[in-house]
Amino acid sequence: MHAENEVHFRDAAAKALLDPQLRANFRRAMDGLIAKRKAQFPDPRDLQDLRDLSTAIRSRSLLCLPELLEQLEASCAKNGIKVHWAETCEQANELILGLLEARGAKTMVKGKSMVSEEMHLNAFLEKHGIEALESDLGEYIIQQDGETPSHIIMPAIHKNKDQIARQFSQKIKDAKYTEDVDELTAMARKVLREKFLNADAGLSGVNFAVAETGTLCLVENEGNGRMSTHVPPIHIAVMGLEKVVARLEDAAPLYSILTRSATGQAVSTYFNLITGPRGEGEKDGPQEVHLVILDNGRSRIYADPQLRATLRCIRCGACMNHCPVYTRVGGHAYEAIYPGPIGKILTPQMEGVGVRHDLIHGSSLCGACGEVCPVEIPIPEILVRLRREATHEDLGSKVAGKGTGRTATEDWAWRLWAGVIKRPGLYRVATWFATRFGKALPANAPLIKNWTQSRTKPVPARRSLSERMRAEGVPHE
Amino acid sequence: MNGTKPKRVYFYGTCLVDLFFPDAGMAGIQLLRRAGVEVVFPDGQTCCGQPAFNCGYFEEARDVARTQVALFPEDLPVILPSGSCAGMMKVHYPELFHGQPDEAKVRAFSARVYELTQFLVDVLDVKLKDLGEPVKVTWHSSCHAVRDLGLKGEPQALIGQLANVELAPLAREYECCGFGGTFAVRHPEISGAMVADKIADATATGASVVLSTDGGCLMNVNGALEAKRSQLKVQHIAEFLWERTRAR
Numbered sequence: 001m002h003a004e005n006e007v008h009f010r011d012a013a014a015k016a017l018l019d020p021q022l023r024a025n026f027r028r029a030m031d032g033l034i035a036k037r038k039a040q041f042p043d044p045r046d047l048q049d050l051r052d053l054s055t056a057i058r059s060r061s062l063l064c065l066p067e068l069l070e071q072l073e074a075s076c077a078k079n080g081i082k083v084h085w086a087e088t089c090e091q092a093n094e095l096i097l098g099l100l101e102a103r104g105a106k107t108m109v110k111g112k113s114m115v116s117e118e119m120h121l122n123a124f125l126e127k128h129g130i131e132a133l134e135s136d137l138g139e140y141i142i143q144q145d146g147e148t149p150s151h152i153i154m155p156a157i158h159k160n161k162d163q164i165a166r167q168f169s170q171k172i173k174d175a176k177y178t179e180d181v182d183e184l185t186a187m188a189r190k191v192l193r194e195k196f197l198n199a200d201a202g203l204s205g206v207n208f209a210v211a212e213t214g215t216l217c218l219v220e221n222e223g224n225g226r227m228s229t230h231v232p233p234i235h236i237a238v239m240g241l242e243k244v245v246a247r248l249e250d251a252a253p254l255y256s257i258l259t260r261s262a263t264g265q266a267v268s269t270y271f272n273l274i275t276g277p278r279g280e281g282e283k284d285g286p287q288e289v290h291l292v293i294l295d296n297g298r299s300r301i302y303a304d305p306q307l308r309a310t311l312r313c314i315r316c317g318a319c320m321n322h323c324p325v326y327t328r329v330g331g332h333a334y335e336a337i338y339p340g341p342i343g344k345i346l347t348p349q350m351e352g353v354g355v356r357h358d359l360i361h362g363s364s365l366c367g368a369c370g371e372v373c374p375v376e377i378p379i380p381e382i383l384v385r386l387r388r389e390a391t392h393e394d395l396g397s398k399v400a401g402k403g404t405g406r407t408a409t410e411d412w413a414w415r416l417w418a419g420v421i422k423r424p425g426l427y428r429v430a431t432w433f434a435t436r437f438g439k440a441l442p443a444n445a446p447l448i449k450n451w452t453q454s455r456t457k458p459v460p461a462r463r464s465l466s467e468r469m470r471a472e473g474v475p476h477e
Numbered sequence: 478m479n480g481t482k483p484k485r486v487y488f489y490g491t492c493l494v495d496l497f498f499p500d501a502g503m504a505g506i507q508l509l510r511r512a513g514v515e516v517v518f519p520d521g522q523t524c525c526g527q528p529a530f531n532c533g534y535f536e537e538a539r540d541v542a543r544t545q546v547a548l549f550p551e552d553l554p555v556i557l558p559s560g561s562c563a564g565m566m567k568v569h570y571p572e573l574f575h576g577q578p579d580e581a582k583v584r585a586f587s588a589r590v591y592e593l594t595q596f597l598v599d600v601l602d603v604k605l606k607d608l609g610e611p612v613k614v615t616w617h618s619s620c621h622a623v624r625d626l627g628l629k630g631e632p633q634a635l636i637g638q639l640a641n642v643e644l645a646p647l648a649r650e651y652e653c654c655g656f657g658g659t660f661a662v663r664h665p666e667i668s669g670a671m672v673a674d675k676i677a678d679a680t681a682t683g684a685s686v687v688l689s690t691d692g693g694c695l696m697n698v699n700g701a702l703e704a705k706r707s708q709l710k711v712q713h714i715a716e717f718l719w720e721r722t723r724a725r
Contacts, residue, residue, distance in 0.1 A: 014666035324653045328670050362664050364657025364671070365531060367624035381572075388533025414529050418537035421492075422544045424521035431496055450662040454669030455700025458497060465490045465499035469518045474506055 006405075009359040012333040013325075022158055026330045029157045033321040036264020037372070054257045055376045057250045058312035065302065068211040068244045069293065075214030079276035081289045089119040092294050096121065096203075096236055097128055099290060103234060105130065105200035109192075111218065111225035112136040113205030114152055114315060115238045115294055117337050121203075132203070135192050135224040137185065144171050150331030152338060153262050153317045158330050192224065202228035202286065206239035207258065207314070208251045209291070216291065217251050218272040219258060221265075226272055235286040237274070241293050242302070242311035254314055257374040262316040297350040300398050306385060307399070310345055312375040319369035319379060325362060334359065341369035345382045353390035354404025360386045434460045435467070482601055485515040487555040489545075491562040492524035493692025494713070498558075501692075501713030505558040505593050508719055512601045516556075519548040527565040528658050530573060539573055546570075546586045554600070555590045558715050560622020560691050563592040568625045592622055593715055594690055598631040607639035609721035615645050615684035616714075617675070617698065619691035620653050632690055632714050639721055645682035649674075656697040672701040680709055687711045 016022060041047040061068060073083040086092035100108065108125065110116065110132055122132040122143070134143040138156035141164055142149060149155030156164070161179055168187055169177040175187055204225055208217040216237050218225050229235045245251055259265045278285035301307050320326040320340025331339035336347040336359070344363060348356035360383060369379040389395060391410065393403020420426045438460035443452045451457070463471075486509060494502045506516045526541035545566075549555050557563040567590040574583040597603045616636065622628045636644050655661065655671025662668075675698060679687045687702075687709060689695050699711040 010664055010666065013664065017666050017670050324655070324671055325667055328674075329667060358663075361532075361660065362667065364620070364653050364655060364660045364668070366620035366653035366657070368620070368651070368653065371624055384531060384533060386533075387531070388535060391533055410532075414532065414534040414537045418529060418534075418540050421523045421526070421541045424523060424544070427523040434496060447662045450665035451700070452704075453665050454672060454704060455697065456703040458696050458700060460496045461499045463499065465495040465502040466520065466522060468499055468503065469490075470520065474516060474518050 004355075006355055006357060007335050007359065009334065009356075009362045012335055013329040013362065016329040016333040021160070022330050023328060025158055025160050026327055029154070030321050030327045033264060033317075037261055037318060037321070038264075040260035040264050040266065050253060050257050051374055051376055053253050054314075054374050055312065057245060057254060058314070058375045061245045061250070062242065062302070062308055062311055064246070065242070065244065068246055069241060071211040072209055072214065072244050075211060076276075076291055077214075079214040079289075081214060081216070081274075081276055081291050084290060084292045085295075086292055087295045089294070089296055092119050092238065092292050092296075093121055093124045095292055096238075097125065097130070099234070099236060100125070100130055100201055101128075103200065105234065107131045107133070107195070107199045108201040108203055109133050109135045109195050109199040109224075109228045109232065110139070111202070111204035111220065111228040112139055112153075112155070113203065113238055114149070114337065115205055115240050116203065117149060118240075118296060119238070119294070121238075133192075133195050133199075135195065135222075135228055136220075137188055137222060137224075140188055140192065141167065148332070148337075150339065151317060151320060152315055152340075152342075158332065192227075196224075196227040196231050199228075199232045201234045201236065202230075202232035203236045203238065204229045206237050206243050206291070208254055209239060209244045210246075210248050210251060211244050212247045214275065215248060215251075216272075216274040217255070218274060219255060219268050219270070220272070221263075221269040223270055226270055229272065229274055230285055233286055234288045234290070235274070235277075236290045236292060238292045238294060241295055241298050242313075258314050258316050261318040261372070261374045297400065300400065301349050303398055307349060307382060309377050310342075310349065310382060312377055313342055313346075314375060315342075316374055318372045318374065319377075322368045322372045324364070324366060324368065341379045342377070345377075345379055345386060348386050348390070349400060352401025352404065353386050353399055354401040356401075357390045357405030360390060360405075428466070431460075431464045431466070435462060435464055483514065483554055485517060485551075485553050486596075487549050487551075487553050488516050488518045489525075489549075489555055489557045489562070489566075490518070490522055491557055491559045491692060493696060494558050495522065497696055498692055498713050498716070501558055501716045504713070504719035505556070505715040507723070508593070508597060508603070508715060509556065509601075512597065512603050514601065517551075517553065521548055525562045525565045526573075527562060527569070530565065530569060531658055535573060539577070542566075542570060542573060542583070543579070546583055549586060549589075553589065554596065555586070556593055556596050557590065558593045558690065558692075558713065560592050560619040560626055560628060561693055563590055563595075564621040564625030566590045592626055592628065592631075592690060594631040594635055595626065595628055598634055603635075605635065605638040605718060605722045607641045607721055608723070608725065609639070609641055611641045611643070612686065613643045613645055613682075613684045614686045614688050614717070615647055615679050615682040616650065617647065617654060617679070617687055617689040617694055618650055619689055619694050620651075622690055623651060632688070635714070635718060636688070639718075642721070645684050647675075647678045647682060649678055654694045654697050656691075656693040658693065661697060668697075669701075672697050676701050676705065676707065676709070680707065685709065686717065688714045688717055690714050
């Protein structure tokens with residue numbers, strides 16, 4: 001029995017692999033990002049020191065997460081930021097709609113926010129007659145084309161310059177065709193400036209929320225984050241509940257490792273520290289600031305001591321940049337908000353391990369992700385844990401959909417396998433047959449045909465090592 | 478071992494070497510013996526249990542692991558001609574047996590596990606004399622050898638000792654070849670794309686042999702090369718080193 005509605009990563013990935021343009025775009029982009037990150041960390045000891053520190057900060061924050069969230073709410077209140085809590089995406093959407101409708105807002109500009117993607121906020125607001133316009137250049141490009149992000153920090157990375165040039169010439173009013181990047185950027189800028197000035201509300205994500213000071217930290221490169229949070233009369237920030245850190249000084253090392261891991265920048269162009277609405281006598285800034293804190297399955301992940309490490313993530317995207325699978329299939333093939341290795345562990349925990357069983361197995365466990373993760377999330381280990389959860393419902397965990405990926409065939413196969421492998425006598429018989437008759441196995445037999453679609457069939461040696469050892473008598477006991 | 482070289486070691490063949498690359502196993506044993514080490518090859522070896530472990534079937538993996546650990550009772554180093562299986566036994570056995578009654582015993586076993594080239598370089602400090610013809614080779618680093626075991630250039634150092642061997646590095650030396658055990662059959666399209674890139678990379682080096690320390694990678698790369706009717710061959714590093722340095 002397979003879980004109902006199982007999403008098949010294999011099919012989507014196979015389709016993506018047939019698109020040479022897509023593959024070239026990703027490979028080129030990921031190679032560039034890998035090189036840039038590498039240049040930022042010339043000394044492996046410095047990198048390890050910073051990883052240790054960042055991991056410790058994130059772990060410590062999670063250790064006292066409930067207390068920090070309470071403290072954050074109080075500090076924000078002191079600063080004039082109103083905090084709202086949402087357990088589900090629906091609640092968060094309703095909450096934001098309520099805030100907008102109460103103020104008669106019809107248009108909203110958005111800075112980049114993956115949590116709002118999780119909520120499908122744009123579609124929800126559109127249904128209620130409110131325009132939500134993405135102002136991050138990459139997000140703007142994909143929104144214009146009705147797409148979702150293919151990378152968590154570079155949402156339009158699946159498109160190259162020529163594709164964007166064609167798109168702009170068709171979709172932006174009075175635009176002329178150009179492949180000049182500066183001109184293309186200027187086109188988007190012109191549209192967006194107008195929107196920033198006239199929007200009724202602004203929305204942003206949050207990179208770190210500081211509990212002690214009630215500060216919302218926002219990392220960005222285009223200034224659109226600042227415009228979205230600063231110009232419209234109301235600013236709504238949304239964040240996952242794991243984003244809190246204790247003190248302002250915790251944010252500094254995290255910021256440093258974030259920009260260096262993500263885009264290979266020593267610093268980003270903008271680092272916004274938002275501490276509340278426009279003060280008395282001040283001439284700019286929003287009149288209201290709201291912070292929506294979303295759970296959406298995170299507290300369930302939090303409850304598990306091993307899986308909790310998933311929540312250390314600072315959303316740098318280094319794991320996908322270095323992933324040999326992501327690099328080849330791109331972000332859309334994951335059919336998930338969060339693609340790549342982090343998505344491979346996060347999505348099944350949010351949506352259910354049975355529904356995403358195929359995705360959990362879509363990894364060679366090469367470990368490149370865990371190796372570069374700035375907060376040392378053991379992604380391969382967690383993948384193995386989720387594979388286990390998907391096929392075992394009696395482990396006492398709270399994992400969503402546990403046991404629903406179990407199939408009688410696989411179950412039986414592993415039992416049979418163990419039954420043979422743990423009995424040297426049987427194994428000896430099995431290898432004897434394999435060495436004598438292995439050649440005779442048809443290349444199109446089930447499973448073997450999956451192997452032989454890219455390779456020749458492996459042929460066992462004429463005599464196994466053990467057999468030769470027994471015959472030739474190398475000292476053995 | 479405190480710096481003194483051990484006189485006796487265990488050799489664990491691994492299932493892929495046992496069945497597909499027995500010559501590599503023989504060569505590994507010969508390299509150890511030539512370095513003055515007595516090699517003990519306990520009968521009853523099967524598989525380290527990694528396939529079941531990686532798929533989340535821990536009970537089955539533990540059952541298998543127990544039978545294997547029991548074959549190596551003496552306090553001797555256990556040498557494997559595979560980064561992946563050594564990684565399983567050294568790094569993942571302690572996780573697999575966490576909280577089990579025999580955890581301490583398994584941990585003591587895991588502490589004795591080495592990958593072959595690691596042992597040849599770091600413990601035995603072997604010196605090789607090349608007797609072979611000039612040849613250009615390339616090296617595929619197995620992911621688990623590097624990332625689980627922390628190999629830091631031992632295989633390359635051994636190849637570097639051979640005067641007539643030119644080592645042409647892959648452009649993406651540390652990228653996975655796409656094997657991944659059951660991954661290769663569960664996701665054959667992605668795995669196939671990965672190995673296609675790997676053999677293109679290897680071909681571009683101009684080498685005539687791809688060397689590795691892992692049966693899985695070798696089987697994968699070899700299968701892809703054969704399917705393309707490439708002239709490029711694969712060989713386990715143990716076999717390559719032994720063939721070039723044995724007295725004729």
